[in-house]
Amino acid sequence: MKKRHVIIVGGGASGMVAAISAAREGAKVTIIEHQNKLGKKILSTGNGKCNLTNEYMAAECFRGEDLSIVDTVLKKFGYKETVSFFESLGVLTKSRQGYIYPVSEQASAVLDVLVMELEKLSVDVILNEHVTFVSQKKEQFTVVAGNKKYCADAVILATGGKAAAVLGSDGSGYALAKQFGHTISPVVPALVQLRGKGSYFKQVAGVRTNAKVSVLVDRDCQAADTGELQLTNYGISGIPVFQISRFAAKALKEKKLVEAEIDFFPEADDNEFCILMEERKRQHADRTAEDFFVGIFNRKLSELFLKQAYIPLHIKASEIRSDKWEKLFSLCKHFQVEIEETNPFEQAQVCAGGIRTDMINPATMESVLVKDLYITGELMDIDGICGGYNLQWAWATGFLAGKHAAKGMER
Numbered sequence: 001m002k003k004r005h006v007i008i009v010g011g012g013a014s015g016m017v018a019a020i021s022a023a024r025e026g027a028k029v030t031i032i033e034h035q036n037k038l039g040k041k042i043l044s045t046g047n048g049k050c051n052l053t054n055e056y057m058a059a060e061c062f063r064g065e066d067l068s069i070v071d072t073v074l075k076k077f078g079y080k081e082t083v084s085f086f087e088s089l090g091v092l093t094k095s096r097q098g099y100i101y102p103v104s105e106q107a108s109a110v111l112d113v114l115v116m117e118l119e120k121l122s123v124d125v126i127l128n129e130h131v132t133f134v135s136q137k138k139e140q141f142t143v144v145a146g147n148k149k150y151c152a153d154a155v156i157l158a159t160g161g162k163a164a165a166v167l168g169s170d171g172s173g174y175a176l177a178k179q180f181g182h183t184i185s186p187v188v189p190a191l192v193q194l195r196g197k198g199s200y201f202k203q204v205a206g207v208r209t210n211a212k213v214s215v216l217v218d219r220d221c222q223a224a225d226t227g228e229l230q231l232t233n234y235g236i237s238g239i240p241v242f243q244i245s246r247f248a249a250k251a252l253k254e255k256k257l258v259e260a261e262i263d264f265f266p267e268a269d270d271n272e273f274c275i276l277m278e279e280r281k282r283q284h285a286d287r288t289a290e291d292f293f294v295g296i297f298n299r300k301l302s303e304l305f306l307k308q309a310y311i312p313l314h315i316k317a318s319e320i321r322s323d324k325w326e327k328l329f330s331l332c333k334h335f336q337v338e339i340e341e342t343n344p345f346e347q348a349q350v351c352a353g354g355i356r357t358d359m360i361n362p363a364t365m366e367s368v369l370v371k372d373l374y375i376t377g378e379l380m381d382i383d384g385i386c387g388g389y390n391l392q393w394a395w396a397t398g399f400l401a402g403k404h405a406a407k408g409m410e411r
Contacts, residue, residue, distance in 0.1 A: 003028045006405045007143050007152035009131045009176065011038040013391055014377035014398030015158035016114045017085075021402030022156075023121035029402075030152070031123060032145050034130040034170075038118075039111045041160070042391075050107035051388040053082040053395070055098040061389045063246055063352060064382040065185055072362035077396035085395065089113040099388055131159075134176050136370060154372040154405040156365075158398060161351030161378040162187055171345075173379045174354070180370045183356045185381045188249035189348035191242040191390075194260060196235035196337040200307075204300045205233040212266035213240040215339075216259040217251040226266050236260060236337065243385050246352035249342045262335040264297065270333055277329060285318035292317045297332075305331045350390050354381040365401035372408065374401035 011033030159173030
């Protein structure tokens with residue numbers, strides 16, 4: 001029986017796992033990658049340590065217009081399957097508060113074992129070739145890359161989204177999917193920094209502090225997260241900002257009012273914080289306003305709060321009017337930043353938006369519009385929060401697509 005030929009467009013995380021999965025099922029597999037090497041984006045994940053997946057794996061950790069696909073995919077290839085897959089390749093893993101890393105803490109090790117397995121399975125890898133067109137006729141695909149044409153029984157689109165184009169994701173997969181009639185939900189940067197309106201950011205640039213960050217769209221709270229906030233000379237960054245950024249990006253795309261509300265003391269609610277400050281004022285009434293927050297907030301932050309509340313630095317705490325105290329408390333707990341834009345795709349870790357998931361079979365990753373065409377990873381309108389979820393989505397969808405593309409009519 002003739003081997004099925006599976007062509008995979010894109011040699012990133014999902015593309016390589018799809019190739020391995022398809023080759024293990026007996027298919028002839030070709031990866032066409034437009035970069036000069038495979039898996040460049042993997043090297044940057046987890047700050048170079050590669051956060052492979054997460055022990056807590058649920059649909060609530062993902063975002064998109066239709067999340068029904070997520071449960072089906074994770075039941076077929078979840079956290080345990082990912083750990084087993086990489087251990088079979090020789091990568092031992094460890095857990096750090098549920099975040100799964102290679103024991104070596106080297107993203108390069110993850111990439112190395114994937115490449116070694118591709119070589120072992122005799123997967124044909126074509127580098128520096130950009131796929132511009134894919135067509136199907138009489139159940140055969142023609143893939144055009146440069147001035148060359150390739151024939152295949154099945155095609156897997158694994159090009160990634162538009163985030164971090166320098167590492168390989170240039171958005172070309174959306175155009176290929178559109179050629180077959182797929183609808184693309186608007187694509188915006190996600191897991192990205194937010195740029196704020198205000199001249200004070202340079203004053204507090206470099207400050208890192210624990211905070212709760214909420215994103216408000218037309219004054220309505222859409223999402224919130226708590227963690228280490230990083231203040232920059234243009235706005236806000238850090239994990240809690242990344243976690244909510246997709247909601248800001250979507251709303252900005254729709255020209256809505258977007259604000260970030262920052263709680264700089266999330267350890268206490270408003271009433272508890274007020275009591276704490278009243279007690280502090282009683283104990284340290286002779287301190288100047290400039291010194292009042294020493295031991296609670298970074299000096300740059302406290303000076304910003306005082307300036308925003310129009311309180312002179314040299315005035316004693318006991319001399320601050322009650323209305324000024326109320327303004328100060330509000331700034332500490334409900335600091336408002338109008339968001340003008342996100343940082344660009346080049347600085348985003350992933351994209352939000354993409355191919356609508358109701359156009360993809362959740363059990364196989366096959367397009368419901370085109371037989372033997374499969375779609376993986378970030379191309380879909382699914383994005384995960386920080387913590388290994390986007391890589392998990394890449395591994396899982398790649399594995400399923402490769403397995404079923406190789407089987408063809410047997411599936």
